[in-house]
Amino acid sequence: MNIQSYLDSQRTRVDGFLEKVFLGNTLEPSVLYQSMRYSLLAGGKRIRPVLTIAAAQALGYDKDDMLPLAAALEFVHTYSLIHDDLPAMDDDDYRRGRLTNHKVYGEGMAILAGDGLLTMAFELCSLKENDVSFSYQQQLAIVRELAQGSGHQGMVGGQVMDIQAENQDIELSHLQRIHAYKTGRLIRAAVRIGGIIGEATPTQLECLSGYAEDIGLAFQVADDVLNMVGTREELGKNAGTDEKRGKKTYPTFLGVEGARQFGEQCVDRAIARLSEFGPSADPLRHIAIYIMARRT
Amino acid sequence: MNIQSYLDSQRTRVDGFLEKVFLGNTLEPSVLYQSMRYSLLAGGKRIRPVLTIAAAQALGYDKDDMLPLAAALEFVHTYSLIHDDLPAMDDDDYRRGRLTNHKVYGEGMAILAGDGLLTMAFELCSLKENDVSFSYQQQLAIVRELAQGSGHQGMVGGQVMDIQAENQDIELSHLQRIHAYKTGRLIRAAVRIGGIIGEATPTQLECLSGYAEDIGLAFQVADDVLNMVGTREELGKNAGTDEKRGKKTYPTFLGVEGARQFGEQCVDRAIARLSEFGPSADPLRHIAIYIMARRT
Numbered sequence: 001m002n003i004q005s006y007l008d009s010q011r012t013r014v015d016g017f018l019e020k021v022f023l024g025n026t027l028e029p030s031v032l033y034q035s036m037r038y039s040l041l042a043g044g045k046r047i048r049p050v051l052t053i054a055a056a057q058a059l060g061y062d063k064d065d066m067l068p069l070a071a072a073l074e075f076v077h078t079y080s081l082i083h084d085d086l087p088a089m090d091d092d093d094y095r096r097g098r099l100t101n102h103k104v105y106g107e108g109m110a111i112l113a114g115d116g117l118l119t120m121a122f123e124l125c126s127l128k129e130n131d132v133s134f135s136y137q138q139q140l141a142i143v144r145e146l147a148q149g150s151g152h153q154g155m156v157g158g159q160v161m162d163i164q165a166e167n168q169d170i171e172l173s174h175l176q177r178i179h180a181y182k183t184g185r186l187i188r189a190a191v192r193i194g195g196i197i198g199e200a201t202p203t204q205l206e207c208l209s210g211y212a213e214d215i216g217l218a219f220q221v222a223d224d225v226l227n228m229v230g231t232r233e234e235l236g237k238n239a240g241t242d243e244k245r246g247k248k249t250y251p252t253f254l255g256v257e258g259a260r261q262f263g264e265q266c267v268d269r270a271i272a273r274l275s276e277f278g279p280s281a282d283p284l285r286h287i288a289i290y291i292m293a294r295r296t
Numbered sequence: 297m298n299i300q301s302y303l304d305s306q307r308t309r310v311d312g313f314l315e316k317v318f319l320g321n322t323l324e325p326s327v328l329y330q331s332m333r334y335s336l337l338a339g340g341k342r343i344r345p346v347l348t349i350a351a352a353q354a355l356g357y358d359k360d361d362m363l364p365l366a367a368a369l370e371f372v373h374t375y376s377l378i379h380d381d382l383p384a385m386d387d388d389d390y391r392r393g394r395l396t397n398h399k400v401y402g403e404g405m406a407i408l409a410g411d412g413l414l415t416m417a418f419e420l421c422s423l424k425e426n427d428v429s430f431s432y433q434q435q436l437a438i439v440r441e442l443a444q445g446s447g448h449q450g451m452v453g454g455q456v457m458d459i460q461a462e463n464q465d466i467e468l469s470h471l472q473r474i475h476a477y478k479t480g481r482l483i484r485a486a487v488r489i490g491g492i493i494g495e496a497t498p499t500q501l502e503c504l505s506g507y508a509e510d511i512g513l514a515f516q517v518a519d520d521v522l523n524m525v526g527t528r529e530e531l532g533k534n535a536g537t538d539e540k541r542g543k544k545t546y547p548t549f550l551g552v553e554g555a556r557q558f559g560e561q562c563v564d565r566a567i568a569r570l571s572e573f574g575p576s577a578d579p580l581r582h583i584a585i586y587i588m589a590r591r592t
Contacts, residue, residue: 032448032456083411088382088403107384108459111407112452115379118411119447122418126440136432143439144422151415152328156408160328163404 003286007050010283014049015041017067018074035105035113036120039078042096047219048073048190051287055194055208058274058281065132066197068124069142073190075121076150079114080186084159086110121146134197142193149189158182167246172253176217183223184216191284207273211284214270218291221263224249225256226294263292299582303346306579310345311337313363314370331401331409332416335374338392343515344369344486347583351490351504354570354577361428362493364420365438369486371417372446375410376482380455382406417442430493438489445485454478463542468549472513479519480512487580503569510566511584517559518588520545521552559588 018040022033049070056066085092085100086107092100102110125143132139148154158181165178191212195205228251250259270288274281314336318329345366352362381388381396382403388396398406421439428435444450454477461474487508491501524547546555566584570577 031460032453036448079411083407086384086404086407088407108382109456111379111382111384112456114411115375115414116448116452118414119443119452122439123443123447126436126443128440136436140422140432140436140439143418143436144424147415147419147422151419152332152412156412156415157328160405160408164327 001282001286003283003290006283006286007045007290010050010053011046013053013064014046014067014070014074017071021071031105031109032113032116035101035109036116038104039082039095039101039113040075040117042078042098044074044077044096046074047287047291048077048187051187051190051212051215051284052194052197054283054287055191056197057194058208058277058284059195059198059200059204060280061198063133065134066194068127068132069134069193069197070190072121072124072142072146073186073193075117075124076146076155076186079117079121080150080155080159082110082114082117089163118150121150138196138199141196145189145192145196149185149192154181154185154189155183158185165248168248170248175248175250175253179217179220180213183220184213187216187219188212204276207276211270211273211288214266214273215288215291218263218266218270218288221250221259221266222292222294224251225259225263229256260292267292297578297582299579299586302579302582303341303586306346306349307342309349309360310342310363310366310370313367317367327401327405328409328412331397331405332412334400335378335391335397335409336370336413338374338394340370340373340392342370343583343587344373344483347483347486347508347580348490348493350579350583351487352493353490354504354573354580355491355494355496355500356576357494359429361430362490364423364428365430365489365493366486368417368420368438368442369482369489371413371420372442372451372482375413375417376446376451376455378406378410378413385459414446417446434492434495437492441485441488441492445481445488450477450481450485451479454481461544464544466544471544471546471549475513475516476509479516480509483512483515484508500572503572507566507569507580507584510562510569511587514559514562514566514584514587517546517555517562518590520547521555521559522590525552556588563588 022037049067052070052073053062053066056062081095082101084090085095086102093103094100100110101113105113122143125139125146127139134142150156158178161178162182165174170178188209191208192205195208200208227249250262253259254262267288271285274284277284318333345363348366348369349358349362352358377391378397380386381391382398389399390396396406397409401409418439421435421442423435430438446452454474457474458478461470466474484505487504488501491504496504523545546558549555550558563584567581570580573580
């Protein structure tokens with residue numbers, strides 16, 4: 001399969017939903033919607049929602065009513081970027097080649113836009129029965145996955161670990177633990193939510209979880225390598241920022257080539273986890289490869 | 297009934313749950329839990345969870361397995377206070393007589409503690425079937441109420457309206473609209489969630505919603521009056537802050553006495569909404585009266 005055209009078409013599908021999502025809202029204050037939309041529609045790769053879709057497809061499900069649930073992952077991811085970029089956190093002025101949310105709308109509005117996006121993610125997961133064809137049990141399990149993946153035992157917990165580790169002399173195992181929470185848990189939630197949508201058996205859900213943990217690791221390794229060797233033009237944000245901040249990364253421990261090799265091993269392991277799945281899981285397999293091969 | 301002893305006993309019940317909620321968490325980073333607990337256990341009146349309990353009781357439900365759902369309201373309320381107090385928002389140093397979260401833990405951690413509390417509210421609503429006796433349908437409806445009450449069409453939307461109205465020449469009707477969103481929607485969610493717990497009929501849920509809207513208004517009127525006439529000792533935070541910020545409040549439009557009278561009318565209307573309910577709704581009735589009579 002051509003993974004690039006698969007990713008493009010699924011991203012377009014997700015973007016189509018994201019662009020429509022606020023159209024029905026005529027509520028003032030419109031500046032809140034502008035601020036939420038500004039970051040939501042900043043043109044990311046939509047890798048988390050695409051993982052949700054690909055996992056559901058691996059189980060034979062491909063209806064559009066999963067889009068609100070897939071989009072919920074992007075809402076959570078976007079809110080986390082907005083809050084991360086704040087002066088009190090990473091203090092970044094650029095993101096995906098554009099000014100960060102607080103540089104355009106101010107800090108107070110950026111905090112509220114993030115809060116609004118996070119809350120709306122859960123609203124999307126709890127849509128009424130006439131809008132989606134999933135059971136209450138499925139939807140509630142999805143809410144739980146999303147909350148656990150993004151909260152204190154997931155992404156938010158990892159953020160805090162990450163802040164605490166800056167300028168600390170940490171070991172590789174601790175770095176791995178930070179990333180398992182900071183980026184891994186939300187990626188795992190994305191894949192597992194796709195599994196729940198596709199009514200995975202407990203065994204299938206276990207395989208999908210293992211796959212997600214491995215690609216989550218590869219994803220972070222690739223990010224670290226790109227931050228070190230990429231250019232500002234490629235990344236749409238400043239490169240080399242980790243090094244300047246004295247932040248330990250995979251290349252710090254393993255060198256750029258060693259980190260790449262480690263990432264490739266994660267990809268191989270991820271693909272091996274899917275051995276019970278047929279060709280319907282090919283998108284998941286190719287996404288794993290793509291994650292280490294990407295240049296932006 | 298003695299409303300003060302009712303409120304004390306229900307608050308103790310809620311506090312008992314809140315104090316235990318993080319005990320099982322041994323996950324580092326412990327500073328995140330300290331920060332979340334610091335604000336969560338700062339000794340509020342727990343009015344929102346108590347409203348949830350009182351609404352469920354009005355329908356004959358009083359089991360302890362509703363406590364996670366009631367507590368979720370307090371998680372959302374607490375996160376909103378932490379984010380509101382940030383320098384980029386209200387820039388408050390004190391809350392309930394203690395330093396605000398960011399004054400103790402720093403701005404970055406305060407933002408993340410708020411994010412963690414908000415996310416955990418939804419985790420509490422999605423607890424597994426062996427922990428609670430509610431149907432998936434009920435739990436999902438509760439997630440939806442909480443998201444709608446606290447998000448862009450609820451509390452967060454109201455926050456933005458409130459920021460935009462500062463130093464603006466707004467009318468009374470606009471002030472009322474701001475408060476309907478900023479504080480009213482979450483109070484309505486609290487009462488409606490109690491209604492869902494108690495399996496309210498659609499008509500009963502409508503009555504409870506009307507009750508909640510009226511007491512939400514009274515609650516804000518009472519807050520504004522207290523901010524104007526209360527002392528720092530009574531409030532545990534600085535008094536007269538609204539006036540200093542040039543913020544329009546009910547007393548600005550109606551005078552202190554006029555505002556009190558308006559609040560009393562809301563209370564009367566709220567009680568009238570409960571005419572179909574028997575004595576089991578007495579706590580709700582007395583809470584309505586208490587809201588305007590309170591001194592802190």
